[in-house]
Amino acid sequence: MKVNTMAEMMASGTMPEYLFWVGCAGSFDQRAQKITKAFSLILDKVGISYAILGKEEACTGDPARRAGNEFLFQMMAYQNIQVMNAYGVKKIITTCPHCFNTIKNEYPELGGNYEVIHHTMLLQSLINEGKIVLKEGGAFKGKKISYHDSCYLGRANNIYEAPRKVLEILDAELIEMKRCRSNGLCCGAGGAQMFKEEEAGTTRINIERAEEAVATGAQIIASACPFCNTMMTDGIKNKEKENEMAVLDIAELIAESMA
Amino acid sequence: MEMIAPLIFLALLATAGFLFYKKATLIKKTILLGKSEIQYDEPGRRWKQVLLLALGQKKMFKNPLVAFLHLIIYAGFIIINVEVLEIMIDGMTGKHRVFLPFMGSCYSLFINVFEILAFGVTAVCVIFLVRRNILYIKRLASNDLAGWPKTDANLILVVEIVLMSLFFLMNGTDQALQNVQAPHYAPTGSFIVSSMLVPNLSQLPLDTLVLIERSAWWLHIIGILAFLNYLPYSKHLHIILAFPAAYYSALEPAGKMKNMPSVQNEVLYAMDPSKAPTDAALPTTFGAKDIFDLNWKNLMEAYSCTECGRCSAACPATTTGKLLSPRKIMMATRDRLEEVAQNIHQNNSFVDDQKTLLHNYISVEELRACTTCNACVEACPVSLSPLDIIMELRRSLIMEESSAPAEWNNTFSNIENNFAPWKFSPEDRENWAKEN
Ligand code: SF4
Ligand code: SF4
Numbered sequence: 001m002k003v004n005t006m007a008e009m010m011a012s013g014t015m016p017e018y019l020f021w022v023g024c025a026g027s028f029d030q031r032a033q034k035i036t037k038a039f040s041l042i043l044d045k046v047g048i049s050y051a052i053l054g055k056e057e058a059c060t061g062d063p064a065r066r067a068g069n070e071f072l073f074q075m076m077a078y079q080n081i082q083v084m085n086a087y088g089v090k091k092i093i094t095t096c097p098h099c100f101n102t103i104k105n106e107y108p109e110l111g112g113n114y115e116v117i118h119h120t121m122l123l124q125s126l127i128n129e130g131k132i133v134l135k136e137g138g139a140f141k142g143k144k145i146s147y148h149d150s151c152y153l154g155r156a157n158n159i160y161e162a163p164r165k166v167l168e169i170l171d172a173e174l175i176e177m178k179r180c181r182s183n184g185l186c187c188g189a190g191g192a193q194m195f196k197e198e199e200a201g202t203t204r205i206n207i208e209r210a211e212e213a214v215a216t217g218a219q220i221i222a223s224a225c226p227f228c229n230t231m232m233t234d235g236i237k238n239k240e241k242e243n244e245m246a247v248l249d250i251a252e253l254i255a256e257s258m259a
Numbered sequence: 260m261e262m263i264a265p266l267i268f269l270a271l272l273a274t275a276g277f278l279f280y281k282k283a284t285l286i287k288k289t290i291l292l293g294k295s296e297i298q299y300d301e302p303g304r305r306w307k308q309v310l311l312l313a314l315g316q317k318k319m320f321k322n323p324l325v326a327f328l329h330l331i332i333y334a335g336f337i338i339i340n341v342e343v344l345e346i347m348i349d350g351m352t353g354k355h356r357v358f359l360p361f362m363g364s365c366y367s368l369f370i371n372v373f374e375i376l377a378f379g380v381t382a383v384c385v386i387f388l389v390r391r392n393i394l395y396i397k398r399l400a401s402n403d404l405a406g407w408p409k410t411d412a413n414l415i416l417v418v419e420i421v422l423m424s425l426f427f428l429m430n431g432t433d434q435a436l437q438n439v440q441a442p443h444y445a446p447t448g449s450f451i452v453s454s455m456l457v458p459n460l461s462q463l464p465l466d467t468l469v470l471i472e473r474s475a476w477w478l479h480i481i482g483i484l485a486f487l488n489y490l491p492y493s494k495h496l497h498i499i500l501a502f503p504a505a506y507y508s509a510l511e512p513a514g515k516m517k518n519m520p521s522v523q524n525e526v527l528y529a530m531d532p533s534k535a536p537t538d539a540a541l542p543t544t545f546g547a548k549d550i551f552d553l554n555w556k557n558l559m560e561a562y563s564c565t566e567c568g569r570c571s572a573a574c575p576a577t578t579t580g581k582l583l584s585p586r587k588i589m590m591a592t593r594d595r596l597e598e599v600a601q602n603i604h605q606n607n608s609f610v611d612d613q614k615t616l617l618h619n620y621i622s623v624e625e626l627r628a629c630t631t632c633n634a635c636v637e638a639c640p641v642s643l644s645p646l647d648i649i650m651e652l653r654r655s656l657i658m659e660e661s662s663a664p665a666e667w668n669n670t671f672s673n674i675e676n677n678f679a680p681w682k683f684s685p686e687d688r689e690n691w692a693k694e695n
Pocket of ligand 1: 570574575576583584585628629631632633646649
């Protein structure tokens with residue numbers, strides 16, 4: 001699999017349909033890299049033309065802005081928008097709900113206007129178009145799967161159906177957690193919490209969420225955000241259920257099931 | 260007495276009206292201490308929010324039973340006002356049941372509707388009192404409500420029960436008087452609830468009946484006027500402010516944070532000095548340290564909060580025992596507003612009291628616990644945003660006080676130098692694509 005950068009595409013005089021915005025977690029975090037690879041594998045198989053920014057991509061500024069550091073956010077936004085506008089980027093796909101939210105909702109008033117698509121949305125439309133073909137007797141057939149809503153997809157952007165619709169084609173048993181959709185419980189990572197110790201309390205947020213996940217009896221917790229993925233994986237470990245349950249991104253579930 | 264009663268009534272009405280007007284003006288002035296930075300366009304979509312959220316109580320119906328009970332009180336409150344209109348006219352003209360001659364036989368139907376509603380309201384108030392004080396419901400038993408807020412909530416329920424009872428007593432004695440054909444008490448036909456009181460009341464002497472009827476009438480209307488003046492001091496101000504709060508609630512995706520054009524421009528001028536105007540005025544403060552730095556919508560929302568705690572019941576921080584409670588954020592903002600209003604009232608203009616919303620009312624620890632998950636905004640029946648206030652205070656903490664946990668400072672410098680929140684070389688960003 002060869003992943004092109006925008007610079008390489010530009011040099012060869014072509015333009016991809018999509019910019020794949022990988023995000024910091026997707027680029028550097030070892031666990032999230034697997035999600036990135038799974039998703040680019042799907043893109044490759046389906047034959048979607050895309051490229052990444054590579055070294056030219058920088059943090060969207062989401063954690064800085066939500067921690068309160070507007071200066072740093074504006075610096076990152078300025079830099080990213082300059083780069084993307086220079087390439088004439090029109091459509092962006094990303095596997096990170098935080099990048100999705102920032103580029104889609106916060107970059108336009110700073111001069112960055114793009115059509116931004118989260119990978120679960122793209123997967124849903126690929127399925128609808130019949131472009132994703134699954135193996136016979138897929139790996140997840142009949143398994144119990146519970147989807148954990150990401151705050152930045154769900155409440156922040158009203159995307160509740162796409163991830164669930166994608167999961168439906170796995171022919172698995174989908175179970176909802178006690179708090180789901182607009183009532184979904186946060187994994188604890190948002191608002192730059194990912195990058196600091198939690199404040200003092202009676203329990204950790206990811207442990208509370210892991211308890212709900214365990215209560216469903218699911219074998220797989222499906223996530224759609226690299227940060228939720230980390231938080232849920234840690235929570236499940238804390239409950240010593242890592243041998244019975246796996247936390248997998250929707251892109252990984254589809255990539256593994258594709259023919 | 261015939262002549263004097265309307266005069267006393269008018270005096271009461273005028274006093275109550277004047278006091279309410281004065282307090283309402285003060286609250287409006289206090290709310291307008293906030294900044295006016297937002298454009299509120301798209302009136303069509305906004306009116307729809309009013310219809311859905313305020314009139315239609317859409318979000319209340321996440322819990323249908325409680326929504327239904329609340330709806331009875333709410334519908335009762337609005338519809339019974341029509342009856343209050345008759346009472347007002349009676350009071351001012353010295354007449355008795357002024358609508359009766361116009362409505363004829365429809366009149367008893369008219370009053371019966373109110374009586375059924377009033378009965379419903381009484382029953383629901385009793386249920387709510389039990390819920391608040393006997394059953395254990397976490398969000399209602401929370402420490403957020405310790406002291407006055409708890410009393411406020413109970414007081415209003417008791418007052419409603421008393422008002423409704425006076426209404427029944429007034430109608431019951433009226434019917435008893437009609438039965439003995441007392442002068443001034445024209446026959447109305449029987450009323451569905453209060454007629455049950457008649458057998459007992461009929462045993463009383465005529466004078467006593469008249470005395471009870473008149474006392475109930477006066478106490479009922481005085482109670483209503485008192486209630487009106489109590490509203491602005493109570494969480495029940497939401498009866499009025501829920502409407503503008505719904506109108507001004509955000510239309511954009513909830514994940515979008517408010518931009519800071521001043522910072523945007525400063526960064527732009529730093530990156531591209533040719534764009535900088537020579538007379539660019541530096542913004543004086545970043546984020547909010549006190550209520551003056553918030554916008555008027557935030558301040559109005561603090562006054563609109565019903566203290567119901569649905570936000571905190573949904574908040575991942577509150578439910579895992581962190582100090583943060585979004586309801587407390589709203590209540591603290593209102594408390595500070597009231598304090599500033601008092602200050603301005605006493606001194607004609609604000610005199611520095613060495614206090615600020617940040618630190619004196621809302622602590623750093625609370626602010627640090629928020630995951631910006633939007634659960635509070637989603638849960639709030641009036642769509643208030645504690646998150647908005649939290650974010651403005653966080654901005655002040657970071658940009659004015661440089662107060663951040665050490666880990667965040669590391670994150671900031673990583674983002675600034677390595678373009679990622681972790682200490683990786685930007686050169687390695689595409690390495691994942693090479694290791695297949
Ligand atoms: S946005 Fe913050 S205050 Fe609101 S529910 Fe989430 S963590 Fe709590
Ligand atoms: S902010 Fe909304 S949900 Fe929270 S207590 Fe106030 S009215 Fe209730």
